[in-house]
Amino acid sequence: MSDNLLAPFEPTAADPWDRRRVAHLYRRAAFGATWAELDEGVKLGPQACVERLLKGTGAKGFTDQDLAAVARTAVAAGSDRNLQGWWVLRMMAGPHPLVERLTLFWHDHFATSQDKVANLALMLDQNELFRKHAFGPFWDRQSGGLLLAVSRDPAMLIWLDSNSNRRAAPNENFAREIMELFALGIGNYTEKDIREAARAFTGWFVNKNQFRFSSSEHDTGDKTVLGRTGNWDGHDVVRIIAEQPAAAEFLVGKLYRYLVSENDPPDSAVVDSLSAGLREREYDIGWLASTILRSRLFYSGAAIRQRIASPIDFTIGTARRLEGSRVSPAALADISSRLGQTLFHPPNVAGWEEGKAWINSSTSLGRSNFAQEIVASGGRFAGRTDPAALAAKYGRTTDRDVVQFFLELLVDGDVPGETRERLAASMRTPVENAGVFRSAASEKDAKARRLVQLILSLPEYNLC
Amino acid sequence: MFQTRRQFLSTALKSSTLVSMGVTAPTFLCRSALAALDAKGTDRVLVVVQLSGGNDGLNTVVPFGDDLYNKNRNALRIGTGQVLKVDDYVGLHPSLDGFAKLLEEGRLAILQGVGYPNPSRSHFRSMDIWHTASMAEKLPGDGWIGRAIGRSELRREGTVPAMHFGSGKLPLALAGRTTEVPSLASLEDYRLQAGSAGRDQLTAVASAERSAATLQFLQRSTLEAYSTSGRLEEMAKKYDTPVKYPTTELARKLKLIAQLIDARFGTRIFYVSLDGFDTHANQAPMHAQLLSELGGAVKAFVDDIAHHGHLDEVMVMTFSEFGRRVKENGSRGTDHGAGSQMFLAGGKVKPGLIGKHPSLTDLDDGDLKHHTDFRQVYASVLESWLGCPSRDVLGGEFEAVKIVG
Numbered sequence: 001m002s003d004n005l006l007a008p009f010e011p012t013a014a015d016p017w018d019r020r021r022v023a024h025l026y027r028r029a030a031f032g033a034t035w036a037e038l039d040e041g042v043k044l045g046p047q048a049c050v051e052r053l054l055k056g057t058g059a060k061g062f063t064d065q066d067l068a069a070v071a072r073t074a075v076a077a078g079s080d081r082n083l084q085g086w087w088v089l090r091m092m093a094g095p096h097p098l099v100e101r102l103t104l105f106w107h108d109h110f111a112t113s114q115d116k117v118a119n120l121a122l123m124l125d126q127n128e129l130f131r132k133h134a135f136g137p138f139w140d141r142q143s144g145g146l147l148l149a150v151s152r153d154p155a156m157l158i159w160l161d162s163n164s165n166r167r168a169a170p171n172e173n174f175a176r177e178i179m180e181l182f183a184l185g186i187g188n189y190t191e192k193d194i195r196e197a198a199r200a201f202t203g204w205f206v207n208k209n210q211f212r213f214s215s216s217e218h219d220t221g222d223k224t225v226l227g228r229t230g231n232w233d234g235h236d237v238v239r240i241i242a243e244q245p246a247a248a249e250f251l252v253g254k255l256y257r258y259l260v261s262e263n264d265p266p267d268s269a270v271v272d273s274l275s276a277g278l279r280e281r282e283y284d285i286g287w288l289a290s291t292i293l294r295s296r297l298f299y300s301g302a303a304i305r306q307r308i309a310s311p312i313d314f315t316i317g318t319a320r321r322l323e324g325s326r327v328s329p330a331a332l333a334d335i336s337s338r339l340g341q342t343l344f345h346p347p348n349v350a351g352w353e354e355g356k357a358w359i360n361s362s363t364s365l366g367r368s369n370f371a372q373e374i375v376a377s378g379g380r381f382a383g384r385t386d387p388a389a390l391a392a393k394y395g396r397t398t399d400r401d402v403v404q405f406f407l408e409l410l411v412d413g414d415v416p417g418e419t420r421e422r423l424a425a426s427m428r429t430p431v432e433n434a435g436v437f438r439s440a441a442s443e444k445d446a447k448a449r450r451l452v453q454l455i456l457s458l459p460e461y462n463l464c
Numbered sequence: 465m466f467q468t469r470r471q472f473l474s475t476a477l478k479s480s481t482l483v484s485m486g487v488t489a490p491t492f493l494c495r496s497a498l499a500a501l502d503a504k505g506t507d508r509v510l511v512v513v514q515l516s517g518g519n520d521g522l523n524t525v526v527p528f529g530d531d532l533y534n535k536n537r538n539a540l541r542i543g544t545g546q547v548l549k550v551d552d553y554v555g556l557h558p559s560l561d562g563f564a565k566l567l568e569e570g571r572l573a574i575l576q577g578v579g580y581p582n583p584s585r586s587h588f589r590s591m592d593i594w595h596t597a598s599m600a601e602k603l604p605g606d607g608w609i610g611r612a613i614g615r616s617e618l619r620r621e622g623t624v625p626a627m628h629f630g631s632g633k634l635p636l637a638l639a640g641r642t643t644e645v646p647s648l649a650s651l652e653d654y655r656l657q658a659g660s661a662g663r664d665q666l667t668a669v670a671s672a673e674r675s676a677a678t679l680q681f682l683q684r685s686t687l688e689a690y691s692t693s694g695r696l697e698e699m700a701k702k703y704d705t706p707v708k709y710p711t712t713e714l715a716r717k718l719k720l721i722a723q724l725i726d727a728r729f730g731t732r733i734f735y736v737s738l739d740g741f742d743t744h745a746n747q748a749p750m751h752a753q754l755l756s757e758l759g760g761a762v763k764a765f766v767d768d769i770a771h772h773g774h775l776d777e778v779m780v781m782t783f784s785e786f787g788r789r790v791k792e793n794g795s796r797g798t799d800h801g802a803g804s805q806m807f808l809a810g811g812k813v814k815p816g817l818i819g820k821h822p823s824l825t826d827l828d829d830g831d832l833k834h835h836t837d838f839r840q841v842y843a844s845v846l847e848s849w850l851g852c853p854s855r856d857v858l859g860g861e862f863e864a865v866k867i868v869g
Contacts, residue, residue, distance in 0.1 A: 161744040161795060169794015173744045176800070180586055191585060191829070263678065308678065338653075340633060347632055350588050357633040359682060360647035361689035362654060368666060368686070369657045418672035426669075432661055453658075454669050459682035 005270055005297040009046050015299065017046050020412045024304045027464050028259050029053045029293055030097035032317030035394050035409055050293045054286070056096035067094060075120045083120055084343045085330030087127065091316050092329060099134045102289065104312065105258050106130035107343070110150050110182060111351035112159045114344045122155040122209060123344050129153060136285030138251060138278075139242035145283060147183060148238045154206040160349065163206050167219045170198035177349050178241060185253075188246040189226060196223040197241075200232040242283070248275040252288065259292050261306035262355045270297065305412070308355055309464035311339035314367060317464075318374055318456060321409055324385040331380055335373075339366045359462065371456035375449040377440040388448035399427040399447075406452055411460040419458065426451060507620075508849055509725055509774075511718070511734045512609070513762070513782045514635065517742030518587065520751060521787035521804030522832070524560070525574055525821070529553040532824035536791045540747055540798070550574070554821055559752040562759030563807065570815040571766055571775075572807060573867060575841060577822040579803030579834025583786060587742065587800070590785040595637035597839050597858050608842055608857055609733055610640030617852040623730030624692055629717040630737055638735055644685045645735075646692050651720060656693045663690055695729075707768040714738050715761035722768045725778060732850060741784060745795035758782070766809055775811035779849055782807040783838065789830050803834035806841055812849075814869035840865050 011017040022041030026033035030053060033041065041049045067090055074082035091100045107130055114123050133146035150156055151174070157163045160174040175198035179189040203218030204211070223232050225240050232240070241247060252274045256266045274288060281287050292298055309317065315336045319327040333343060340363050346352055374381050387406070391397065396405040403424050407413045415423075431437050431446040440446035455461060520540075527533045528544045529552055547555025548564040554576075556564050566572035580599065584590045593599055597608040612618055613625035628634055628647040638645040648654045656663055670686050703723040709715040714736065721734045738758055743751055762780055769778050787804030803822060822832040843854040843862040855861055 161797070164745045164795035164797075166794045171744055171793055171795050171797070172799045176586070180588075186584075186586060186589055306678075308682070338631075338649075340631070348587070353633055356639075356678075356681060359685050360628070360634045361644060361685055361692055362647045362649055364682075364686045364689040365654060365656055365693055368689070372658055372662070416672040416674065419669050422669050422672075426665065435661065436658070450665075454665065457666050457670065457686070459670060459674060459679045459686060462682045463678065 005267065005300075006273060006291060006295045008294045009296045009299045011046065018042060019408060020304070020414075021046070021299050022049060023412060024299070025049060025053070025293065027309075027313065027317065028298075028303075028307075029101060029289075030057075031091045031100070031313065032320040034320060034323055035390075035405075038409075046299070047294060050290065053098045053293070054290055056099065062089065062093055062095070064095060071124055075124050078120060080114060080120060080344065081330050081333065083124065084333035084337075085328070087343050088312075088316060088329035088333045088336075091312070092320060092327075092332075093325070098289070099131060102134035102285070103127065103130045105255070106134065106146070108346060108351035108354075109254065110156065111346035111349050112155050113346055113348075117155045117158050119155070119158070119209070122158070126150075126153050126155040127344075134285070135289070136283050136287075138283035138285055139238070139247075140282040141239075144235065144238060145242075146285075147178075147242055148235065150182070151178065151201075151234060151238050152204070152211045154209055154211060157204060157206045157211070162201055162204050165198065165202050165204060165217075167199075167202045167217050170195070170202050170219065172198045174198075175201055175237075178238070181350055183241045183250060184244055184246045185250045188244065188250075193225055196225045197237045199223050200225065200237045201234045204234055245275075248278045248283070251283070252278060255285075255288060255292070257354075259289065260298060260303045262308070263306045264302065305463040307464040308358055309462050310352070310354060310358055311336040311341035311363075312343070313464050314339065314462070315370065318370070319385075322374065322385040322387065322452070323390055324374065324381070327374070327381055327384045335366075335370050339363050339370070367462065368457045371461075372436060372453050374456070375452045376436045377438075377446070377449060378436065385452075386445075387452045388442075388445045391448065400424070402448060403427060403451065406455050410452075410455050411458060411463075415458060415460055423451060423454060426454060507730070507732055507777070508851070509732055509734065509778045510845060510850060511721060511736070511765075511778065511780045512637070513714070513758070513780060514637075514735070514737040515741050515754075515758070515782055515784035516591070516737050516739040517784070518590075518786045518788055518800055519741040519754075519784035519804060520743060520747065520798050521784070522790060523747075523751060523798075524557050524755065525550070525554050525576065525805050526557060527554050527821050527824065530824050532790075536824070538792065539796045540792045550817060554817070557752070557755050559756040560759040562756075562761075562763030563809075564759075566763055566766060566809055567815065570869075571811060571813065572809050573813040573815055573869075574817050575806040575808065575836065575865065575867070576817060576819040577803060577832070577835040578783075578806050578819075578838050578841060579786075579832075580837055580839070583802035583831070583834075585786065585800040585802070587785060592636055594783060594785055594838060595635060597842055605639065606641055607635065607637035607639045609637045609735070610645070611857045612846060612850070612852055613645070613733065614640050615852055615857070618732050618850060620730055625731065626733040626735065627724070627731050628735045629720060630735075632737070635735060635737070644681070644688050646688060648720075650716075651696055651723075654693050654696055656690060660694075663694065666690060705768050705771060707764050707771060709764040709768070710757070710760040712757045712761055714757050715764055718761050718765035719768070722765055722772070725769065725774055726772045743788075743797050744793065744799060745797040747792075747797040762807075762809055766811075770811065777811075779808060779810040779813060779845070781841075781845060787832060790824060790827060790832060791830060802828065802831040804832075806838070808867055812868050814867055818865065818867065836865060837862060841867070844868075 019038045022038050023033055070086045074086050137145040139145040139147040161171045162174040165171045172194050176194045199219040200223050203214045205214055222229055225237055228240055252271050278288055315332045375385055391402045391405050396402050427447050437446040437449045526542050526547050528547045546558045549555040592603050595607045596603045598604055609626055618625050626645045628638055631649040634647045667690050674680050674683055709719050717736045740754055769775055783806050784804055786802050788798035788801040792798050819836055839858050840862045844864040844867045846852045846854040848868045
């Protein structure tokens with residue numbers, strides 16, 4: 001059963017490799033596809049298309065060197081907003097969108113906020129750590145992998161008060177969260193495990209923005225953590241935690257929710273098979289992501305549009321699909337923030353709750369307002385998108401073709417018949433003189449802008 | 465001066481929002497607007513203030529008369545000379561002078577020793593327990609307020625039964641199965657920029673029936689936003705009050721709530737949060753600041769409500785997901801504990817201490833033991849304040865606590 005679901009997807013007449021499936025792949029493994037990327041993806045076929053995303057799309061856009069310079073400038077200027085903009089730029093136009101996807105996953109998983117860390121350089125370092133370890137290993141015997149690196153990361157140490165973790169009085173904050181949120185999940189440890197683990201982490205400090213171990217503050221007594229007793233230190237505890245069978249399942253469950261579906265929980269056979277594979281491969285996240293992205297499961301109804309677009313998905317995806325390459329990344333970061341997702345500022349150590357939690361009437365209004373702003377001919381994004389020109393670039397000029405083009409590009413062409421009719425009717429209705437689109441170059445231009453605004457405001461456009 | 469409910473509704477009825485929706489608009493909007501015209505404005509209101517992160521109850525209502533308190537709180541001790549005495553055993557943290565004044569005025573109740581059995585020390589699990597009023601292994605997806613506002617006792621068509629003020633996600637307590645509770649960062653932000661013609665078009669394209677549950681959810685939220693924002697725009701004109709609110713975020717939100725209550729918006733439950741109580745290290749200055757924000761904002765709010773003649777219609781209730789360990793840690797902070805106190809404020813609360821301070825000798829693994837289940841407090845608030853049967857909302861019968869004086 002699970003082998004079947006996890007076997008590579010092979011197109012059939014009933015389940016073709018089409019724009020809809022390419023769009024789905026790009027929504028989950030990147031940040032939305034342009035029309036050209038959809039066409040190209042269809043030509044490549046499923047396995048080559050996934051391969052391309054795993055290797056990085058490279059080419060156009062910015063190089064790692066360009067981007068590193070932007071980050072350094074933002075940190076030097078102490079500009080939180082510009083650092084957010086830098087990351088948005090990486091997601092929009094960087095060489096490796098899947099790495100950015102996973103970096104965002106780790107940022108959410110090991111949620112650390114600048115609100116408390118109050119040090120942009122350390123936040124950037126942590127972000128680069130997530131990027132470097134994006135494909136894992138989550139943990140391995142030689143290097144300790146991402147889990148150990150994060151446990152020693154200065155921003156994390158500050159965030160979870162490890163920095164004041166003294167022998168005489170261990171601070172339980174990090175010990176609790178590594179078990180509850182980072183590696184095992186509730187039910188797989190006891191309160192006593194937390195207290196004992198906190199003792200093992202005593203003496204881990206940050207000094208001059210670097211990790212430092214103070215042996216005089218380290219508790220050298222025996223500790224019993226998850227049933228194992230010894231004079232453990234932090235490295236040992238990270239290893240003991242990572243060796244728990246629950247760890248692989250916890251991670252698989254979380255990545256499944258992120259890449260596949262936040263509606264239905266995964267089939268237990270799928271979790272078992274992925275967890276076993278992950279353990280065999282020393283927590284190779286690249287293997288896990290690649291197996292999921294290639295699978296039949298991933299291209300089935302159990303996955304397609306089974307997530308709600310996060311503010312980052314919503315804002316960056318819109319800019320990418322409309323090919324608004326000159327849209328200000330920092331402005332998109334601001335909007336994402338207003339919609340409930342501020343990069344480098346997750347709400348708490350559990351990260352963003354995601355799913356339905358993104359949506360309430362305030363953020364729904366915000367999304368509608370953004371839909372208008374991004375296509376308005378005036379305002380902060382004035383001239384950054386041009387829907388009529390975009391449709392024309394791909395050979396769509398009649399009203400009917402333009403409506404069909406944007407429905408396919410933005411919502412997989414999948415809306416109720418009544419909605420489709422109303423959208424078509426909007427193309428026959430003059431744009432109001434006093435409206436926001438009045439300064440458009442022509443009536444055709446204005447109508448295309450209004451059409452896209454309406455589609456971006458549909459319930460369907462919030463699905464990812 | 466102030467817009468009355470009647471004036472507001474007659475404006476709203478004329479405005480394009482209601483008129484233009486025609487057949488595609490949910491018909492309840494029109495019916496309800498009429499129904500609301502007949503409603504008396506005496507509905508009682510509950511304002512929930514969530515203290516996120518786990519408030520240190522022991523340094524909030526301080527048992528200064530107990531040697532064990534002094535022993536356990538070496539660095540964080542609040543001395544007899546500093547507390548704002550409530551009686552000879554407990555006193556309020558010195559930054560809670562707003563609460564001390566409310567207490568003098570007979571407008572504050574302090575429910576001591578509130579918690580639940582087998583407490584979780586996880587922020588998330590414990591907060592979810594308080595939000596869902598459930599202790600099941602797998603918690604329900606809706607919250608106690610979400611369930612309460614689904615009931616006819618709290619629902620008046622055309623009004624928004626509950627509202628959240630905050631920029632974050634909607635608290636689970638407010639999640640319901642059929643109603644989407646609006647969440648507002650501020651009234652100014654809560655505006656559809658498309659204008660009224662745009663609103664009509666957007667409403668029309670979003671209104672076609674959807675069958676998938678997630679799409680229905682997205683659709684409800686969007687349509688609710690379009691209609692509520694129209695109403696709020698009418699109301700957000702101006703509000704006069706002689707009360708000087710502190711310049712804090714909590715005070716700003718409570719002022720908006722006072723404004724909506726005075727405008728007879730019809731909302732029965734408002735929800736706000738104050739974050740930052742997870743004081744593992746260097747607790748003293750942060751905690752003092754938070755309590756000062758809490759006391760100052762609630763005091764101003766109650767004064768404002770009283771000034772506008774709604775004192776007896778409003779009750780404020782605070783809670784936090786847990787208290788903290790009796791013994792401080794080595795970082796001049798405190799780690800996650802259990803049980804704590806709840807505050808109630810308003811013209812009708814039974815003032816003073818309710819219930820004894822939990823013992824500092826009889827501890828549960830270093831934590832205070834509760835004697836009152838928080839669901840008893842919810843039951844009391846639902847039944848004796850909001851007039852809503854609590855059994856179905858809370859999934860059982862809970863013995864009421866006398867909270868209305």
